[in-house]
Amino acid sequence: MKGVRPDIALLKQNGITAVAFTRMDDPKVIPLWFGEGDAVTADFIREAAKKALDDGETFYVHTRGIESLRLAIKSYLDSLYAMDVDPRRISVPGSAMIGVTIAAQMALNKGDEALIVSPHWPNIETTYAVTGAKINMVRQRETENGWQLSASEIVDKVTEKTRSIYINSPCNPTGWIMPRKDQEELLACCRERNILLIADEVYHRHIFGADVAPSFLQIAKDDDPVVVVNGFSKAWAMTGWRVGWVVTPVEQSEHWAIMSECFNTGATVFAQHACIAALERGEPVVQQMQSQYEAAAKLVNDAFEGQRRIKLAPPKGAFYAFPKIEGIRSSLNFTKALLAEEDVGVAPGYTFGIGNEQNIRVCFAQSHERLQEGLDRIVRFVERYDNH
Ligand SMILES: Cc1ncc(COP(=O)(O)O)c(C=O)c1O
Incomplete structure (x- = not known):
């Protein structure tokens, strides 16, 4: 070609x-x-976007997202997980998909290896492939009690060259959920070997019998090599809006602004205002x-x-x-x-x-x-x- x-x-x-x-x-x-x-x-979210347009919200904004949205995300996460997230860790680079893409680009070089938990959403494999890294898979097991995979099975597949691990829990397409103790074990491995863990938690509010799935956010320290990716598409039914967020180590903050500039230079501004309404009134x-x-x-x-x-x-x-x-x-x-x-x-x-x-x-x-x-x-x- x-x-x-x-x-x-x-x-x-x-x-x-x-x-x-x-x-x-x-x-x-x-x-x-x-x-x-x-x-x-929902109506009130669409109304908020219309109002933002009428208010003239049509200009370039901060490439990590407008501050009021980043603070609304902080409040949402703080109350959902009973924590106090450092706002410097939150960026809105565009959709959740762009979040995964930027994280993978930041971590991986040609010749590196990445580990993806499979079965997996195909766009993830493509986004990793674009980095030039070699992709290894670790497969969940199909059991009568749902799909299963322990942290040690993942750690067993880590090589000297592994620079990033991708975990999607709750999982598309299997509905697998990674339990807290496995999250802790895997995080310890990533910490020790300095592997960037990309935790894709876009289905965080879709766990049966509970309100929210265990999140890596609850156990990661501010400087751990973890990027937690989330977005508005699934929990608020906003797939066409293309807005998501990431929570990153503090020291990556400036690099998310830089990387966002070379993808779509931030998310659509009037959509960001609608996302604030989703967070504040969408429960x-x-x-x-x-x-x-x-x-x-x-x-x-x-x-x-x-x-x-x-x-x-x-x-x-x-x-x-x-x-x-x-x-x-x-x-x-x-x-x-x-x-x-x-x-x-x-x-x-x-x-x-x-x-x-x-x-x-x-x-x-x-x-x-x-x-x-x-x-x-x-x-x-x-x-x-x-x-x-
Ligand atoms: C596992 C997973 N990650 C990320 C995304 C993308 O989310 P967004 O629409 O915010 O880009 C999807 C969408 O289907 C998904 O299934």
């Missing part, structure tokens, strides 16, 4: 969009492919979605339980089910056929890393009626699908 670095030319579109872009705007399709629901962002919205998703996880379990060919390790958080469909050979072919014959969009397992060719990812954040219809169609299709 002319004018393109060879390693960039080799990158592939992820499997979620490869399927979804074919019929993304077709109203006949029940879309369970992306990581979002069908509820529009009922967050809690309503928590209950909706927990009930939806039960709908998925009920629909798949007892199905001859569908094996589901039940998720403990996030809003995805990642079942294995016995007998299928290609998750992509299966997913395309499901879309063509039943008008249901799901994501093919292969895109979440090696070892998932028989899995599909079903996002259960849609309203219950549509979700149930989608699940019924998946079950019916699995029974008749045959590519042995």
Whole structure:
């Protein structure tokens, strides 16, 4: 490819969009492919964005985010985790995805190694690949009691060259949650070996049976090599707004301003004002979605339980089910056929890393009626699908 670095030319579109872009705007399709629901962002958040526009909030702002948003994030985190976060550690570089990208760029050089807990969201692998580092995977185990992985299994995969570890808990696509004691063990390893731990906690408010998942923020000291990434997309249903935040070691603060300049030079300013409204008045919205998703996880379990060919390790958080469909050979072919014959969009397992060719990812954040219809169609299709 002319004018393109060879390693960039080799990158592939992820499997979620490869399927979804074919019929993304077709109203006949029940879309369970992306990581979002069908509820529009709450009124008061949209109103705050409109007001910011009317107030003329259309100029460049600080590349680490407007101060009032950084302070609102601090208040949110302080009250959620009963702590006192140093505000210099908080930056708003754009979306959560940009947060992961900048952190990976800061930590990794060509020739370094990075360790990703898998199954994983494909964009993470791509963002790490762009750094030129070699990527190693450590795989969660599928058990009857959900997906499992201990800190020692992760530490066992660390090499002399490992410079960054990526943990996403609650996990997309498996719903795995890393318990506190494992977080402590892993953090000790990163501290000792000076490995940048990127803790992607965008599903922090989606853990079943609790209000918030254990966070690395609660155990990391101000100067530990940890970047905790979070954002507004999931907990406040703001996927299209593209705003997230990071909590970094204090000494990285200035470098987040610099790196933000070479990505999108900060997040959209009127969206940042809406995010303040989300943090200050959004708790009922967050809690309503928590209950909706927990009930939806039960709908998925009920629909798949007892199905001859569908094996589901039940998720403990996030809003995805990642079942294995016995007998299928290609998750992509299966997913395309499901879309063509039943008008249901799901994501093919292969895109979440090696070892998932028989899995599909079903996002259960849609309203219950549509979700149930989608699940019924998946079950019916699995029974008749045959590519042995
Ligand atoms: C694990 C994970 N990290 C990050 C993101 C991106 O979040 P944002 O929309 O804020 O970029 C997603 C979105 O699906 C995700 O699943």
